[in-house]
Amino acid sequence: MGGFLTVRARGFTLVELVMVIVLLAIVATISVRFVALSTQGAVDVGSRQLRSFSAVVISEHVSRALREALPGSIRVNGDGSCIEWMPVVAVSNYLNLPGDSNPDSFEAAPLAGGASASGRVVVYGYGSNLYSTVSPGAVSPEATLPAGASPVTVTFDGGANHRFATKSPERKFFVIEDPRTICQQGSFLFRYRDYGIQGTVAAALPATMPTREVVAGNLVPGSLNFEVVPPTLQRSGVVSFRFQVQSQQSGEVTSVSQEVQVRNVP
Template sequence: MNKARGFTLVELVMVIVLLAIVATISVQFVTLSTRGAIDVSSRQQRAFSGVVISEQITRALREALPGSVRVNPDGSCIEWMPVVAVSNYLNLPSGGNPDSFEAVPLAGGVSANGRVVVYGYGSNLYSTGSPGPLSPPATLPAGPSPVTVTFDAGATHRFAAQSPERKFFLIEDPRTFCQQGRFLYRYRDYDIQSSVAVALPTGMPEREVLTANLVPGSLVFEVVPPTLQRSGVVSLGFQLQSPESGEITNISQEVQIRNVP
């Protein structure tokens, strides 16, 4: 007579316990592997975002007029005047009410508009007084040489100094990068102000968001102003934080502001 074959209750319980242990280890392994992949992807995304933000700031500041770059006391905001065009003047405004001067036309037969700056070194470029380095808005027309640069709306202006190379710049209104809380904003199309970030625009399109994942208070700009012997340098540093894990990535960059008297 054959004996009955099967599992005892103890053997069945031991098998269930072993399977549970193996399943737990497998789940933990998959969980940790997935979390690791997510963390690596998050770090790569923050690093890429840092490169994009740094490149945007770098490209903007490289267009800055030498000597126009300035920061606020805590370094959270930086302001500059972008260069629109560069040419040479034949004479500076003269006479009782100087409202124009003759200049070399731009290459390609194009015109340009903006404020004229002549040799602003050692001067406050954010002062619109006359005499001074910064003129009222003006128009540089297209045409055969020479062309007449005329200040808009009948304004008059005298420049305080001459350029050794008879060079002048046409610039646009100031621009600003500024951190507020977690956000980095870019400001444009506002009037010249005596100080940085005094009365900036509060809405679109004059205020644009560049990023929303900054660590509050982490953005710091530092400026080494240009001289006649060397170019200016802007150094900047900020921190990006992951909204999910809270992990922080440090970003730093330097920008050379070319010195062209």
């Protein structure tokens, strides 16, 4: 008679089951740790990129503003946390400067492209206090440079009178807007405008929008510092500034330093 082969099913023993559970736990722990480290690494990289981007935006904003500054108009406050300047909006050449005691206009070459400009007129401000509008002096009251064929007549607004103390060797004059100021307060960077000409830096700055604008946040308090090397007739001026940006999540800090050349054109 032929025999029958009997196969008995065999399951896992308790020891084998425990070993499998332990191995799975080890693998799961390693996997979770790997995913956590990878995620934290991605978050840290993103935070550093965000700080770097914020630092670049701040540096570029300040640099562009100062490149438009009237040479000699840049000044800082005592602790270097604020910088003030007068933006140049137009440059042209005058044909004559009146010599009478109360001039209210002068003739000039028109701007290219038929443009016009309004603001204060500055003639050869080197060695002068550009934050004083006394007559005679380098800075005039508000004036209008109209469009038109040469010559055009630059007229002081409201019938005002002004005499310029010094002539320019190149007969050059600037049309400027009222001063701007950038200051750090706490962790914020603010930009101020439309507050008029003040005797000292940050003396009477606006407290609300729209004349006070937020430029950036997350700065390390007290980290912003401006230093100015004034221009001379032989070289341009240089503004150096440094600041620190801090991550709110990790507390990491990115330090930035920058220099801006202010072109010197008599």
